[in-house]
Amino acid sequence: MRAQDRRRFLPPEVVADHELDAPLPIGFGQTNSQPSTVAAMLSLLEPFPGMRVLDVGSGSGWTSAILGELGGPDSSVSAVELVPELVERSRAAIRQPWVRVHPAEPGTLGLPSLAPFDRILVSAMADDLPSELVDQLTANGVMVAPWAGVMHRVRRTDDGIDVTEHGGYRFVPLLHTRF
Template identity: 40%
Template sequence: MTNKKRWFAALALSICATLPAAAQDRAEERANMVETVQAHALSAPSVEAGVDPVVLEVMRAVPRHEFVPPDVRLLAYEDRPLPIGYGQTISQPFIVALMTDLLKIEPGDKVLEVGTGSGYQAAVLSPLAEEVYTIEIVPELGERAAGTFADLGFENVEAKIADGYYGWPEQAPFDAIVVTAAASQIPPPLVQQLKPGGRMVIPIGGPFSAQQLMLVEKQEDGSITSRQLLPVQFVPFTRAEQ
């Protein structure tokens, strides 16, 4: 294990120690969820060697049940998306793991998430990055997620309510960007806010047409490359009224 991975692993394990006692419940279910996620990843043609063990350790620690409504809490550790209200969902754990892994986050990185939703994806990013900035367009969801971050002690996550199409220019540039809703095209402001050498993971496609998870990379010279990874199904990217 490299020094970086040791550092990440120690940080991931420290999450459990700092979470409120109630949030540390259901550890066995989280462990089973992680095993299911890795098995899914190893069988997926687009995932070369499974999900990074450090990402899995983080997911083993972060209490997904704290990020879903009470009426679906018993289902929190199944490998499936769940409704969180306002027509939105919390992503399937396998997809969260895959998108996180694809970002290749390094110590000290600044990460932008577009589409806070329940807050679970940002919570998984939190111990891996120096700073996480997350944007939600639905005020009720954004406020609920911000409260959950505060309650659970995810102090390096900053949330705001806004149209995520425009990113967060005041905090740019970002080492990595993850978008958790399907856009018809890659928003140019997000490409502009990605650092050279940075990565963006985003689902592209319409709500009633095929969607593909895309990996977008900005080269050191500023040029952009992208490739399709696998078919997905996300809720549509919501814009503010123009």
């Protein structure tokens, strides 16, 4: 995480707070996630070199850049964000060519056209299991996502899915459309 300076992904009015272990506002009702939460999610995700990963609700792009750092140049990180202004800001901040930020398509969750993914990280709270994203996982793929106030780890298996719970968290809501 240290290799991706959080300051580069923050708006000027909150850069001075970059070392706080707290979510920071990035505009449009969105936040840059709390560093300890990002670390916990990445630990559950178990990223690996050369992975194909989807980052849903990429916001500032900071977590996407960290995933790119962990996966290295042989990986492919596809980030998806609903807010067009955040898509542009994060594209400007991310320096790895193997990390690409895509605008979300209203009504579509994830990037089914680029699936399947080895790993999916969701940085916004859903009401329940986002099954549309499970469908975008490879066999034995892992998704880390918060829903109903709890962090979950989902592994896709030959027989379906294996879901484990990992404590309570707060996130901005997962949005499918922009109003």
